Amino acid sequence: MATSLTIHQRALRSTVARKALMAVTGLILIVFLLVHMYGNLKMFVGYEAFDHYAHWLKGLEVENGVTKAGGIMYPIMPAGQFIWVFRAALLLAIALHIWSAATLSAKTVKNRGDKYQVTKRQAQTYSSRTMRWGGVIILLFVIFHLVQFTVVPGILGGHAAEPHTMVLAGFQQWWITALYAVSILFVCMHIRHGFWSAFATLGGNLSANSRKWLNIIALVVSVALYAGFMIMPLCVQFGILK
8 A cells, every 4th residue: 555655646746747747848938938039029120130130140240241250159159159048948948848748648539538438627727728739839830930030041031141031022022921920829819828827737736816817918918919920920910020
């Protein structure tokens, strides 16, 4: 009996730890998306400001048409090094988030028992019911996004030396804008449930009032991200930015 109880306690601790890991990494990714959205909105400040920001992230500065070393964390770190450290940390967060989600999902399926049993649906929102396959769609979208702007910059037009030209060339194509509209919708649906779930896991839903505010904040964050990410592609598509 004691051994059986110990095994159960270990399994419970493992589940709690994985849920906490998924919550923390999810919140890290949400913060990244907010910062990324801020960078995208620099297109409305001016193309020069957007290009300066993009080069700054990669350890470059352009002054009077001359490109030189500089950028974020320079000279504390060698020019261009921080972006790789950041990418590695972000990739680790994504990998841990996917791993924790996949292992928890597998455990849920295993513990569900006979698939012919009648089960009561626990998740009430559409966002929560689409978390698993929605996550796969988001992963495919992220890969496409990286290929378009990082791995093979300029593949859809524009020049890496002038990042704003790649943005304009991409979103002037209707199917790219439509793809982003649908993909970002899945991202924000994921965030809608994930934001609430993360804080609930970390102990933020201790009362009915806190649960209500978590739902409100989760909705506001997801809507703000969708609007913030889509306003620039739509303005390019309809010729407001050109």
